[in-house]
Amino acid sequence: MLTSSTPSACPACLTSVGSADDINFFRKIWHKKCFRCKTCEKQLGTDNATMRYNDDQTLYCVRHLVDGTTSTEKINSKLISSYEKFKRPLDYNHPERWSIDDVVQWLKEVSLNECIEEFQKNEIDGSVLADEADGLNENMIKQLISPIGTQLKFRKALRILRNNTKVCQKTNIDPKETQEKSDGSLQLLHTIQQQTEQIKSLVTTINTQTRQVEDFLTQIVKNQKSPPVNSFNQLSSTVQNQLLDLPNNISRISLAPPGSSASAIPAIDSLAPSLLSLPGAKNNFSRVTAVATSTDGPKGSNSVLFPAVVHPTLDGVAIKPVIDDKYNFENYGRYSVTIYDQQSDNVLVETLVNVVPEQEICMPKKFVLRDSVNNILVGATVQIKLQGQIVFTGKTDATGTVEIPSTLPKNCYDVEINSGSSQHKASVFRMIVYENRGADVSTQFICRQLQSDQLEIVLKWGLLPRDLDSHVFVSDGRHVYFRAKYQGNVSLDCDVTNGNGPETIKISLQPNLKYLYVVHRYSREGLLTKSGATVTFNNGELGNSTSPYQIVQIPVVNQPDANFWIVCEIDGTTKKIQMFENTFETHNYYNTDDIARKYFKQ
Template identity: 35%
Template sequence: MRLGSISSLSCDQLCKYLHSSLGDEYSNIINSFKINQVTGDDFVLFEQKDYETLSVPWKFQKKLKEIQGSGVVDNPGSTPNPSPNPSPNPVPGNTSNAPTSTGRESLETQRDIIQMKSKIDLLSNSLLQLVEQMKVTKPPTNNFSNLSPATQNKILNPSPQSKRIPIIDPTCVGANSIPKLTGEVPSLYDATLLPNLPKGRGKPVSLPSSCDGPSDDVVFSQVYDESKNCIAIIPNVPNPYDISSYGEYVVTIFDESGQREVLKSLVNVNPPESIILPKKFMIKTPLSEPIDGTIELMYGGRNMFTGSVTQGDADLPLNLLDGTFEVIIKPNKSNLLPLKFKMIIHDSVRTTSSHQNVGRPKKPKEMDFVLAWGESPLDLDSHMWCIHPNGSISHVYFGGRSVDKMSLEADTQNGFGPETISIIRLDGCKYVYAVHNFSTEGEIAQSGAKLTIAHETSTLFERCIPNTRQTGARFWVVCTIDGTSGDIDFKDHFEFHNSQTDIPLKYK
């Protein structure tokens, strides 16, 4: 066996060595090393920011750091050629086949290096174990009051899509079926056998928790509902486009005092499906017309793909690496605006398809409100009310499509959308935007509705409907808009009546 320095390896040699040492599981990461021409000299100087720049998932960093820290590689190049006439059984007393003094010293030096490396590895592992033992667990915190009203509603009224998940012992090495959590819908723990839970409250109770995992920015919120005999839990990821936030976390839930443990479990935090890069885009105008044009994928400032959009369809390559991508859609028609947004790939997961809508150039103070939703309910309707300074109210919807510089451009009645309301804001006025479930089938709370708000040449906000068990809601009141400043105040409230006149009076 021959030892060498990692820093002496070329990019190709380093990638071959990493692949032989770590296996196919690391192929995506090794490809990223190739793309960025990382040499051995670069690798030994890696810092945490370099792993993050290359989007190396947290669970793969440990082994790479062990190799990096050793600085030594076995068999970095070709092995020494054997002697032309080896003599496996040298004749006693015949010194012609015996190692020379220099050869013996070389062998002894190699053995010393191997022994020293082994001792360093043992010491390194011992230090890592000591650090883990000394690590101070973050104190439990109760984050429920810091959640938006929409997220509070999600966790208090879990969606039909919420699933019961098992408690996974964090000490089980190689545990299978680690439950996957996203910020879209809460997951549920069965509380039947759990200790230290409050009793007889008659309402859901929020509980504190602590966690350890890839990112210190990620926290968890949970509520115990005695009537449903479950704990609803949801991760809070401040920056959903940072893939280093995702991965395995150990979550510990405590009683209300934060002193007694209720449960400890391993979970796997995943990105919401809505931001995962699909295999295909379907792209339309605000009037639901498919577009032609081009699509680009940018990764770390580099163009990774350029393709065509034909009749609204854009197929993407299937062999993309994990990371954060900027998507740029450029329509061929000059009266349509380019669309830019971010999406991610984490753990090689891709969705099948994604619907997107391009915008159009707008005048000063003009805003577009583009509503899209899922297959059910079939008919959701956009409504905009303008409350004038004198108290009078204007209303644009399918029954009156144009009034006071507000207009409805499409009324979709077979699912998905889009429906677009355009306004030119009037000074001193206040606007209220809401979505009405006109259909008699399906629940608006489970419609998957998304509102995109665009102003002049940019997209200001995208707002998704809270996905809850709420039944019977007829309106989703999304926001109010200041006509002078354009400031948006999101409400995310459900209304259960069917009166179009009550909405502006309540939210004026």
């Protein structure tokens, strides 16, 4: 029976249906006349199997909810929620029959959750709640509920409950009929529960089968190697030269057939080729021959080529991973490489190799920081970031040293170094953490702030040769090197003779002049091409690079007699830097202008 207290509306059409205090919540939700599908206007029944709410509580029939509103998984979740909400509607006609749990449910419905604990502790069931004579009285209410406001809310809810019970009893409602209706509702909800469990089981089965299909397709793709490709002619002349002209001390690696243990798989990097033993190669090949390969690499790897050249006189095949993006750490790991014959019809050999990053780009255990003229940087800040988030910050000590944590997970990181002085530029570069591949110590030379027409060239290398020298030849006849350090607006600002560097040149570029930069091997105890030399050009306004630095690494080729590495030519008018590819000189005329005469004519 409805009363005229605070109105409540049907959740479907907002038509007033009476008081929330007086109406069984279960009956209010299933207000028959108001339930029509939002899409097709179809009259919906009271069965939970024919109607659904979407996420914003709009009502739809099952067909339109599935097609246009949400997924089967969300429907399943809503069904479970509906069942849990209405799994045992309270019998408001006979509250004296309520259990303690029913009383708790009623307290929740009337928003008196703060009373639940006391009612449970004192075992207040429906018989105590409904009995006005011997049940809950004023003194008991004061003992159970302390706040006066909560007492008032409870008294009102209790009065309405007892009044409704009297009205229902006066209308001679048959308890048996009420029980039958309740039993019917419970049967309906039991059916919903069974259907919900079936849907959950079906969804679980579908998800399991989907994962099995995905795993099967992944395995198929993994077992399908790329088609044979002879990539030799696609590569730079430097890489071609590396594969054709092998040094006598080239690293030989053994075959590791599929299924080999991890310890038996050789590790190679992209710095220089390795010679894969191929017994009997001289019987199948009469000359040095580039052949096709197919590969299967780690998940996430991309643009990695494996050119191969058979050397019959060495009973082997030279291979080298050529990696387009050296800073994609997913390009490193285990590769299966299949090498074919000259016609790409027959397999010569299939082997496993473990491709690792070059040590030069791997995170060291320590950084030593100096500026470009070899001054120690004390208190400089080193920040390491992963996807924009700072994961480490450290400052250099009195020796310019900062230790890097050994707990960084495998990934590619951004390193930013700031000296704290306006005289220096911030140095930003990337490094990879990969299976403890980093050096014990890496020295970084921080470049100076320059004017727009100035260029700083910083040479660094390893321990051998102990002495590499920077030379600049100017098209007007000037030659700057360790015996003539200052020539007008070109200067050798730092000269090191005991390894590592830096050798630093500063140039104020002038129009109509050209500048030739070369590196000379002054000491003889090591090979120039094995020195690990890198040259940094400091000034982002020069050249074709948008970054503040342009870095060039010496090509590791078989040039044991090389004394000069011809690096680049700089145009003072256009400020463009033109690199020479794989260019060396074997003479040792470092105090003459022979190189200038030869290359300025080109």
